[in-house]
Amino acid sequence: MGIQLPTIKQIAKQLNVSASAVSRALADHPRIGLGTKERVKKLAEELGYEPNAQAIFFKQKKTHIIGVVLPFIREEFFSQAISGIETVALDHNYTILFGQSYDEVEKEKNVVETMKKQRVDGLIISLSKNTNNYEHLEAFNKYKIPVVYFDRVPELTDTNKVQTDLFKGTVDIVNWLSTNGCRRIALINGPEKMAASADRLKGYMQGILKQKRKIDMQLVEATDFSKERTYAAMNSLLALKNPPDAVISFNDYVHMDAVQYAKQKKIKINKDILFASYANLPITDYTSHPPRVSLEQYPFMQGEKAMQMMIEILNQNKTDNDSKINSKNEIIPTTVVTR
Amino acid sequence: MGIQLPTIKQIAKQLNVSASAVSRALADHPRIGLGTKERVKKLAEELGYEPNAQAIFFKQKKTHIIGVVLPFIREEFFSQAISGIETVALDHNYTILFGQSYDEVEKEKNVVETMKKQRVDGLIISLSKNTNNYEHLEAFNKYKIPVVYFDRVPELTDTNKVQTDLFKGTVDIVNWLSTNGCRRIALINGPEKMAASADRLKGYMQGILKQKRKIDMQLVEATDFSKERTYAAMNSLLALKNPPDAVISFNDYVHMDAVQYAKQKKIKINKDILFASYANLPITDYTSHPPRVSLEQYPFMQGEKAMQMMIEILNQNKTDNDSKINSKNEIIPTTVVTR
DNA sequence: TTGTAGGCGTTATCAT
DNA sequence: ATGATAACGCCTACAA
Numbered sequence: 001m002g003i004q005l006p007t008i009k010q011i012a013k014q015l016n017v018s019a020s021a022v023s024r025a026l027a028d029h030p031r032i033g034l035g036t037k038e039r040v041k042k043l044a045e046e047l048g049y050e051p052n053a054q055a056i057f058f059k060q061k062k063t064h065i066i067g068v069v070l071p072f073i074r075e076e077f078f079s080q081a082i083s084g085i086e087t088v089a090l091d092h093n094y095t096i097l098f099g100q101s102y103d104e105v106e107k108e109k110n111v112v113e114t115m116k117k118q119r120v121d122g123l124i125i126s127l128s129k130n131t132n133n134y135e136h137l138e139a140f141n142k143y144k145i146p147v148v149y150f151d152r153v154p155e156l157t158d159t160n161k162v163q164t165d166l167f168k169g170t171v172d173i174v175n176w177l178s179t180n181g182c183r184r185i186a187l188i189n190g191p192e193k194m195a196a197s198a199d200r201l202k203g204y205m206q207g208i209l210k211q212k213r214k215i216d217m218q219l220v221e222a223t224d225f226s227k228e229r230t231y232a233a234m235n236s237l238l239a240l241k242n243p244p245d246a247v248i249s250f251n252d253y254v255h256m257d258a259v260q261y262a263k264q265k266k267i268k269i270n271k272d273i274l275f276a277s278y279a280n281l282p283i284t285d286y287t288s289h290p291p292r293v294s295l296e297q298y299p300f301m302q303g304e305k306a307m308q309m310m311i312e313i314l315n316q317n318k319t320d321n322d323s324k325i326n327s328k329n330e331i332i333p334t335t336v337v338t339r
Numbered sequence: 340m341g342i343q344l345p346t347i348k349q350i351a352k353q354l355n356v357s358a359s360a361v362s363r364a365l366a367d368h369p370r371i372g373l374g375t376k377e378r379v380k381k382l383a384e385e386l387g388y389e390p391n392a393q394a395i396f397f398k399q400k401k402t403h404i405i406g407v408v409l410p411f412i413r414e415e416f417f418s419q420a421i422s423g424i425e426t427v428a429l430d431h432n433y434t435i436l437f438g439q440s441y442d443e444v445e446k447e448k449n450v451v452e453t454m455k456k457q458r459v460d461g462l463i464i465s466l467s468k469n470t471n472n473y474e475h476l477e478a479f480n481k482y483k484i485p486v487v488y489f490d491r492v493p494e495l496t497d498t499n500k501v502q503t504d505l506f507k508g509t510v511d512i513v514n515w516l517s518t519n520g521c522r523r524i525a526l527i528n529g530p531e532k533m534a535a536s537a538d539r540l541k542g543y544m545q546g547i548l549k550q551k552r553k554i555d556m557q558l559v560e561a562t563d564f565s566k567e568r569t570y571a572a573m574n575s576l577l578a579l580k581n582p583p584d585a586v587i588s589f590n591d592y593v594h595m596d597a598v599q600y601a602k603q604k605k606i607k608i609n610k611d612i613l614f615a616s617y618a619n620l621p622i623t624d625y626t627s628h629p630p631r632v633s634l635e636q637y638p639f640m641q642g643e644k645a646m647q648m649m650i651e652i653l654n655q656n657k658t659d660n661d662s663k664i665n666s667k668n669e670i671i672p673t674t675v676v677t678r
Numbered sequence: 679t680t681g682t683a684g685g686c687g688t689t690a691t692c693a694t
Numbered sequence: 695a696t697g698a699t700a701a702c703g704c705c706t707a708c709a710a
Contacts, residue, residue: 004400005458005482007703018681023705033679048478053456055703058397059686061343065457068437074418082412086439090449095457098407098437100425110429117392118404118434119344139387143344256625286595288627346687357697362689372695394687398702 006047015039026051065095066310067115069125071103071152075253076281077299078126081150084303085124092311094121101128103225109136120145122310127152129225132193146313150306151299155195160313162306162330166196166278169295169334170203170248171210173276176293176336177246178211182274186219186244188233188254197222200250200278219244223254230257238265246274252281252294259289280337296335305330345386354378365390405649406436406454408447408464410491414592415620416638417465420489423642424463431650433460440467442564448475459484461649466491468564471532485652489645490638494534499652501645501669505535505617508634508673509542509587510549512615515632515675516585517550521613525558525583527572527593536561539589539617558583562593569596577604585613591620591633598628619676635674644669 008026012019017036024032025040026049043049057063068085070078086096097120099111108128113136115123123140125147134154140147150162177185187204190197201220208215218240221233230249234257237244247262249255255277259269267273269289277284277291279299284290309328347365351358356375363371364379365388382388396402407424409417425435436459438450447467452475454462462479464486473493479486489501516524526543529536540559547554557579560572569588573596576583586601588594594616598608606612608628616623619633648667 003482005455008705009703019703020682020705021680024680027705031679036679048481050456052458052703054393054397054402054458055686056705058393058702059704061686063393065436073412073421074415076413079413079418082437083439086437090453095453096437097404098421098425098435100422114429114432114434116344117389119391119393142387143342260625283622286599286626288625347689348687358687359689359698360696362687363696366689370695375695391687394702395689397686398688398690400702 005052006044006049007052008049011040011043011047011049015043063119063121064093065097065118065120066307067097067099067112067118067120067123067125069099069101069108069111069115069123071101071126071128073098073100076283077151077251077279077297080299081126081303081306084300084305085307086303088304088307088311092307094307094311101131103128103130105130105133112136116140116143116145121314122146122148124148124150124306124310126150127154127194129191129194144317146310146317148306148310148313150302151297152194152196155198158327160309160328162302162309162332164295164297164302164332164334166199166295166334167203167206169278169297169336170200171207172334172336173248173293173295174204174207175210176338177248177274177276178207180274182246183213184216184219184242184244185246185248186221186237187248188230188237188250188258189220189222190250190254191224192222197250200248204248223250225250225254227257227260230254231261234258234261234265238262238267244273246276248276249291250278252277252279252284252291255284255291256287259287263289290339292338294337296337298332298334302332305332344391345383345388346391347388350379350382350386350388354382402458402460403432404434404436404457404459405646406438406451406457406459406462406464408438408440408450408454408462410440410442410465410467412437412439415622416490416590416618416636419638420465420642420645423639423644424646425642427643427646427650431646433646433650440470442467442469444469444472451475455479455482455484460653461485461487463487463489463645463649465489466493466533468530468533483656485649485656487645487649487652489641490636491533491535494537497666499648499667501641501648501671503634503636503641503671503673505538505673506542506545508617508636508675509539510546511673511675512587512632512634513543513546514549515677516587516613516615517546519613521585522552523555523558523581523583524585524587525560525576526587527569527576527589527597528559528561529589529593530563531561536589539587543587562589564589564593566596566599569593570600573597573600573604577601577606583612585615587615588630589617591616591618591623591630594623594630595626598626602628629678631677633676635676637671637673641671644671 008022012022025037101108148160153161223229270292275291276293278295280294280296347361351361364376440447487499492500562568609631614630615632616630617634619635623629
């Protein structure tokens with residue numbers, strides 16, 4: 001015996017008043033009789049009336065829905081990030097439409113397209129590893145739907161970004177390793193296309209140079225994040241005449257695979273080779289060999305900041321009717337964590 | 340220079356035809372001139388027209404949005420589950436509104452309320468550990484908004500559920516442990532209120548009885564999933580005159596904490612005590628001591644099934660206008676995985 | 679203080 | 695083959 005959620009009209013009819021009277025009563029509008037107001041509120045309560053957000057937003061041309069697109073929710077980094085986004089969103093009566101790209105450009109395009117159709121008020125996205133063309137996202141600018149990138153950001157100026165200072169962070173990691181006696185520091189980087197990879201590489205080189213040592217590109221490998229490619233990278237590194245005494249992995253997941261391979265090769269983890277990584281995920285606490293050094297990237301905070309930025313932009317758009325909005329860029333400081 | 344997304348009206352004006360003509364042209368309606376159709380489609384393409392899903396769904400009183408509420412997205416079990424939900428949803432042009440309860444009843448109520456305001460077409464939820472009152476969810480029935488529970492389901496008949504057979508699974512675990520020589524099998528269960536805890540306990544007792552041994556309730560502890568409570572549970576077990584030779588943990592996260600504590604107490608993991616668990620999460624591959632036995636619960640599949648069930652219900656509602664819908668209950672078989 | 683009317687984008691139903 | 699109109703739920707300017 002399903003009935004539909006009560007509407008203002010129904011309340012109006014039952015009370016023999018107009019819909020606008022009900023609307024005003026519910027909104028505590030000043031221009032409404034006290035008696036009417038009470039009767040309306042009472043009935044609304046009884047019927048369990050709830051405003052139809054869809055209708056309101058439809059009229060206002062706002063949905064109060066923010067699309068969030070992530071590569072993989074199962075990575076703790078991203079699940080923390082979306083939690084930060086959600087927390088801030090709830091505080092401001094926004095709601096999260098969820099989608100994953102699974103690190104594939106095609107899927108990313110699809111999800112993003114679906115979200116456009118749903119008329120999200122804004123889009124928060126962390127790019128797939130292969131996204132190097134941003135047309136599907138720049139389309140949003142045309143329609144004044146703000147896009148905020150976080151962590152995996154594009155190489156565009158003039159967009160809104162929340163990111164960590166990976167360059168500095170990587171320099172810090174190299175410094176720490178050098179201070180702790182490492183002389184042959186390797187890097188297992190991510191796909192070349194990613195800005196995040198470029199930043200790491202630059203930081204790595206800068207760090208090495210700062211130590212007045214020469215850069216040896218044999219020590220720089222790349223992975224596509226698959227276990228196979230990470231294994232291959234480790235294999236190459238271990239096969240060097242002069243193998244590394246430290247390995248910096250792109251993130252904690254790459255790190256886990258790198259360690260797994262090294263163990264198979266009887267390497268003594270964090271003895272023969274020091275392992276460093278990015279993200280400092282809580283889950284690494286339970287792993288057999290957490291990285292000796294990890295760069296905390298505060299994913300929850302990145303999510304919060306991204307959503308806060310989104311809300312600022314949306315509020316700005318509301319007032320400044322059509323003025324050009326400056327793009328925002330928030331850089332979250334990182335912390336080198338050791339254990 | 341933001342413009343708004345083009346509408347049917349705009350196209351109509353530019354082409355000097357009526358809005359309905361444009362609508363029909365776009366929909367490949369038979370009653371429309373070929374020439375008009377082509378001109379409309381061409382312009383729509385040029386302008387990048389996209390139907391406003393909000394408007395359509397508003398008219399149809401459908402949103403094509405399914406609310407999904409989980410305790411903790413950062414648990415791999417739930418991130419896998421939501422991926423299953425998302426996959427099926429996308430295939431059927433549904434979209435996911437995301438929310439977490441953080442295992443708190445109050446937050447659960449809030450999110451669920453927000454989703455009702457957003458007029459989701461349906462709700463898929465895995466309950467918070469403390470939810471033992473279902474009013475906030477039964478409210479949905481009244482308005483014919485289907486609710487599908489998965490994994491953490493309520494103790495209600497007459498609702499739609501997707502779950503695993505935890506009773507049988509637990510019997511299987513106990514069997515396996517017994518076959519492998521364990522005589523003092525302990526259980527670290529979840530909160531009493533949870534149906535999932537009750538099922539485990541029943542299965543545990545059944546399993547022990549099947550071995551013609553007596554049930555010793557000293558071997559049954561409970562945790563609220565906090566590290567502290569799990570530590571305390573392990574502490575009690577290890578302090579027994581006759582300590583266990585096997586520990587079954589409520590899930591892999593509890594397992595990790597249980598192992599962590601046991602290790603501090605110099606227990607040889609999976610030697611002195613065999614550890615068993617539920618979920619068989621991929622992440623345990625990287626942990627120092629994966630459970631010797633784990634009950635695979637196929638979270639991705641549970642998500643898929645839940646969403647499929649939701650779609651069936653929605654389609655049924657579309658045809659059978661007001662007939663009572665039978666509640667569905669899907670039980671996913673589990674598998675004992677060893678390593 | 680309260681009612682009426684119009685409009686948001688779309689489509690179904692009539693009418694032309 | 696095409697156009698005009700009404701309707702979905704809500705809000706708001708305007709009218710009474």
